[in-house]
Amino acid sequence: xxxxxxxxxxxxxxxxxxxxxxxxxxxxxxxxxxxxxxxxxxxxxxxxxxxxxxxxxxxxxxxxxxxxxxxxxxxxxxxxxxxxxxxxxxxxxxxxxxxxxxxxxxxxxxxxxxxxxxxxxxxxxxxxxxxxxxxxxxxxxxxxxxxxxxxxxxxxxxxxxxxxxxxxxxxxxxxxxxxxxxxxxxxxxxxxxxxxxxxxxxxxxxxxxxxxxxxxxxxxxxxxxxxxx
Amino acid sequence: xxxxxxxxxxxxxxxxxxxxxxxxxxxxxxxxxxxxxxxxxxxxxxxxxxxxxxxxxxxxxxxxxxxxxxxxxxxxxxxxxxxxxxxxxxxxxxxxxxxxxxxxxxxxxxxxxxxxxxxxxxxxxxxxxxxxxxxxxxxxxxxxxxxxxxxxxxxxxxxxxxxxxxxxxxxxxxxxxxxxxxxxxxxxxxxxxxxxxxxxxxxxxxxxxxxxxxxxxxxxxxxxxxxxxxxxxxxxxxxxxxxxxxxxxxxxxxxxxxxxxxxxxxxxxxxxxxxxxxxxxxxxxxxxxxxxxxxxxxxxxxxxxxxxxxxxxxxxxxxxxxxxxxxxxxxxxxxxxxxxxxxxxxxxxxxxxxxxxxxxxxxxxxxxxxxxxxxxxxxxxxxxxxxxxxxxxxxxxxxxxxxxxxxxxxxxxxxxxxxxxxxxxxxxxxxxxxxxxxxxxxxxxxxxxxxxxxxxxxxxxxxxxxxxxxxxxxxxxxxxxxxxxxxxxxxxxxxxxxxxxxxxxxxxxxxxxxxxxxxxxxxxxxxxxxxxxxxxxxxxxxxxxxxxxxxxxxxxxxxxxxxxxxxxxxxxxxxxxxxxxxxxxxxxxxxxxxxxxxxxxxxxxxxxxxxxxxxxxxxxxxxxxxxxxxxxxxxxxxxxxxxxxxxxxxxxxxxxxxxxxxxxxxxxxxxxxxxxxxxx
Numbered sequence: 001x002x003x004x005x006x007x008x009x010x011x012x013x014x015x016x017x018x019x020x021x022x023x024x025x026x027x028x029x030x031x032x033x034x035x036x037x038x039x040x041x042x043x044x045x046x047x048x049x050x051x052x053x054x055x056x057x058x059x060x061x062x063x064x065x066x067x068x069x070x071x072x073x074x075x076x077x078x079x080x081x082x083x084x085x086x087x088x089x090x091x092x093x094x095x096x097x098x099x100x101x102x103x104x105x106x107x108x109x110x111x112x113x114x115x116x117x118x119x120x121x122x123x124x125x126x127x128x129x130x131x132x133x134x135x136x137x138x139x140x141x142x143x144x145x146x147x148x149x150x151x152x153x154x155x156x157x158x159x160x161x162x163x164x165x166x167x168x169x170x171x172x173x174x175x176x177x178x179x180x181x182x183x184x185x186x187x188x189x190x191x192x193x194x195x196x197x198x199x200x201x202x203x204x205x206x207x208x209x210x211x212x213x214x215x216x217x218x219x220x221x222x223x224x225x226x227x228x229x
Numbered sequence: 230x231x232x233x234x235x236x237x238x239x240x241x242x243x244x245x246x247x248x249x250x251x252x253x254x255x256x257x258x259x260x261x262x263x264x265x266x267x268x269x270x271x272x273x274x275x276x277x278x279x280x281x282x283x284x285x286x287x288x289x290x291x292x293x294x295x296x297x298x299x300x301x302x303x304x305x306x307x308x309x310x311x312x313x314x315x316x317x318x319x320x321x322x323x324x325x326x327x328x329x330x331x332x333x334x335x336x337x338x339x340x341x342x343x344x345x346x347x348x349x350x351x352x353x354x355x356x357x358x359x360x361x362x363x364x365x366x367x368x369x370x371x372x373x374x375x376x377x378x379x380x381x382x383x384x385x386x387x388x389x390x391x392x393x394x395x396x397x398x399x400x401x402x403x404x405x406x407x408x409x410x411x412x413x414x415x416x417x418x419x420x421x422x423x424x425x426x427x428x429x430x431x432x433x434x435x436x437x438x439x440x441x442x443x444x445x446x447x448x449x450x451x452x453x454x455x456x457x458x459x460x461x462x463x464x465x466x467x468x469x470x471x472x473x474x475x476x477x478x479x480x481x482x483x484x485x486x487x488x489x490x491x492x493x494x495x496x497x498x499x500x501x502x503x504x505x506x507x508x509x510x511x512x513x514x515x516x517x518x519x520x521x522x523x524x525x526x527x528x529x530x531x532x533x534x535x536x537x538x539x540x541x542x543x544x545x546x547x548x549x550x551x552x553x554x555x556x557x558x559x560x561x562x563x564x565x566x567x568x569x570x571x572x573x574x575x576x577x578x579x580x581x582x583x584x585x586x587x588x589x590x591x592x593x594x595x596x597x598x599x600x601x602x603x604x605x606x607x608x609x610x611x612x613x614x615x616x617x618x619x620x621x622x623x624x625x626x627x628x629x630x631x632x633x634x635x636x637x638x639x640x641x642x643x644x645x646x647x648x649x650x651x652x653x654x655x656x657x658x659x660x661x662x663x664x665x666x667x668x669x670x671x672x673x674x675x676x677x678x679x680x681x682x683x684x685x686x687x688x689x690x691x692x693x694x695x696x697x698x699x700x701x702x703x704x705x706x707x708x709x710x711x712x713x714x715x716x717x718x719x720x721x722x723x724x725x726x727x728x729x730x731x732x733x734x735x736x737x738x739x740x741x742x743x744x745x746x747x748x749x750x751x752x753x754x755x756x757x758x759x760x761x762x763x764x765x766x767x768x769x770x771x772x773x774x775x776x777x778x779x780x781x782x783x784x785x786x787x788x789x790x791x792x793x794x795x796x797x798x799x800x801x802x803x804x805x806x807x808x809x810x811x812x813x814x815x816x817x818x819x820x821x822x823x824x825x826x827x828x829x830x831x832x833x834x835x836x837x838x839x840x841x842x843x844x845x846x847x848x849x850x851x852x853x854x855x856x857x858x859x860x861x862x863x864x865x866x867x868x869x870x871x872x873x874x875x876x877x878x879x880x881x882x883x884x885x886x887x888x889x890x891x892x893x894x895x896x897x898x899x900x901x902x903x904x905x906x907x908x909x
Binding site for chain 1: 698705709713714736740743746748766775776797801
């Protein structure tokens with residue numbers, strides 16, 4: 001059964017381009033240009049994944065509202081924000097609403113599709129019985145590559161897909177300094193310094209909310225970051 | 230010229246007030262003097278009128294004696310016939326008339342003329358056959374004083390013990406002749422037997438016809454020899470004297486010889502020839518009743534001879550005594566040289582019929598009287614105007630100073646307002662209701678608009694980036710779709726590739742344009758912690774050595790920790806921008822120096838790079854947003870340059886309570902970028 005991807009985007013050209021790319025990848029694509037339309041459709045049937053723009057026609061923050069409503073309908077549904085906005089505040093708000101990733105539109109289609117694929121893989125992995133082949137353990141850290149899930153001292157750390165990939169890249173080779181470019185490649189994104197910094201900051205904060213003494217992600221000034229055990 | 234100085238100069242104009250006051254005082258003085266003169270004239274005329282026809286007051290004999298006697302044969306002279314009616318016509322003076330001066334000091338009758346005033350013009354001289362004597366007469370109270378200076382080579386005294394009437398014993402002899410009030414001629418003589426006091430004698434005929442020399446105690450004389458001859462002083466009560474008075478000298482060279490007689494008496498019968506013109510004794514006391522301090526009244530004969538005078542000029546009046554230091558200081562500005570110290574007025578005294586003039590009343594007043602008055606007014610006025618001027622100048626100066634303070638406050642505010650990119654929220658002086666307040670409000674409004682405008686400019690990049698991102702996404706996604714669909718002819722692929730590269734660059738530009746906003750966000754959400762700058766910079770420099778193999782990096786770091794309160798991530802980001810800049814503008818192989826030092830409460834980070842100098846006019850603008858004047862000397866690269874790097878440096882420096890600046894190194898050795906951070 002083909003997976004259904006919903007694209008909520010008010011710019012027709014972008015919407016159609018994305019739709020074409022997803023269709024080519026073998027997904028069934030439903031497109032909506034505003035929140036009302038999308039919610040009406042989601043009420044009858046939920047998609048397998050939703051790609052949402054923040055500003056939707058008359059509602060400049062309609063995407064956030066839609067995300068909240070979708071999350072209320074389903075806790076597991078992968079939601080990706082795809083927006084022209086790149087402010088830190090928007091990213092924080094979006095991720096706090098339970099989005100799995102927050103992407104800007106300068107992301108290439110290939111990267112976008114890679115993410116969507118990855119998210120579907122995770123959904124699949126979560127449904128299958130637990131496998132340990134892809135699991136990396138670094139002290140209190142348990143990193144499940146298949147499920148894209150991270151645990152610290154046995155507690156699940158809720159990371160966005162980008163964050164997961166950054167942690168994954170760092171923790172795979174502890175002590176090795178990963179520079180910004182390497183982290184961006186790992187996360188399949190193009191980000192500037194400050195965005196990387198804020199991702200790292202968010203990652204630390206999420207770990208620290210479980211363990212206030214968390215200190216495993218270290219800054220090597222001028223070079224990048226490394227995982228310290 | 231500062232505002233303060235200008236207002237001060239303006240204030241000095243008020244000094245025209247005292248100047249005008251001085252002029253006014255002068256005019257007032259002239260008016261006063263005129264008035265004083267008039268009143269003095271009135272006084273003189275009044276007194277003169279009261280003396281009209283009072284010849285008896287002016288002259289002892291009740292009338293001014295006319296020329297009556299013919300001259301004796303020894304003293305020829307031309308005299309006009311005297312009028313029968315004395316006083317009706319101006320009498321002609323005779324050479325034998327004696328006009329005594331008014332003596333203010335009573336001479337001590339000792340034969341020395343020391344106490345007598347020096348009055349060369351009042352001496353009368355008489356000569357005969359080489360003999361000569363001078364006579365000076367004076368009046369004091371009711372006494373006539375006579376001073377004789379006789380030139381005599383041989384002073385011959387009478388023989389002591391001998392009768393003064395013995396011709397053989399006679400020496401030099403001084404005869405005094407007078408007409409008594411009843412008109413009888415009387416004679417007295419001095420027959421000195423030694424220097425000193427000598428009695429006067431008169432010759433009386435005894436009962437049997439014998440002549441006796443009787444001492445006359447009312448007449449006192451004294452004689453003293455001197456180098457030229459001798460001096461005689463004689464005192465005669467005026468009451469004894471009528472109209473006429475004379476002196477005759479009998480000069481003998483040997484005792485008992487025939488004398489050479491000369492003088493103002495007829496030598497044969499010793500009768501008087503000349504008049505004694507002297508005022509009535511009552512005249513002085515009459516004048517005295519008009520006296521007041523600072524005034525002198527004098528009555529003179531028609532020929533100008535002083536008859537009587539009362540003098541209180543030297544008496545200090547109440548007013549003039551009040552002259553203080555200030556007054557005398559002011560007077561130096563007001564008084565003009567040539568101002569007379571006295572004013573004078575005279576009035577003729579007529580006879581009873583108002584036909585002829587019998588004398589003149591001369592009134593003199595010292596100027597002290599009205600000077601005192603003027604000085605008091607002048608002092609008060611000048612004090613007042615000077616105080617007013619001083620107050621005005623002080624007030625103007627203070628006002629100017631206050632204005633200057635306000636203006637400079639305004640200026641400082643406007644200067645700092647412009648340099649801080651329109652972050653001004655409050656502006657001084659806007660509450661003031663005056664013109665300065667208007668200016669300040671104008672400034673404030675202007676800055677408000679400027680603020681809005683700069684705010685608009687600052688967000689423009691972000692807004693533009695946002696707006697461009699959507700169409701760019703359309704382009705990029707379309708291109709990607711086009712490529713993946715695989716329907717692009719081989720010949721067209723190159724164009725698709727170029728379009729893709731172009732859109733990638735456009736994307737990079739957009740990221741760069743949004744960078745400033747993201748830095749501002751990052752800064753506002755940055756967490757501060759205390760950390761040592763040294764290791765952070767050392768670590769970063771190590772990274773630069775790897776990142777930029779074509780440059781050399783020299784780090785000069787202090788040994789002791791340089792602790793600041795801030796975000797190490799941001800510091801490194803700031804250093805990244807500085808190094809990016811240094812690398813861009815330095816040639817390959819150049820050494821970039823990173824220096825950290827401490828300066829009182831600051832940590833100073835310097836990045837030196839060899840390379841072209843920065844144009845001086847752009848030095849101050851390097852750290853502004855979107856400012857890019859320097860062209861990179863390095864090879865062309867595809868990285869967009871938006872001048873945001875140094876703006877980010879400034880933002881981060883300011884976040885750490887510091888500042889960023891740029892300067893050229895001496896001798897065109899390159900550029901230095903300095904960041905000052907507050908140490909904790």
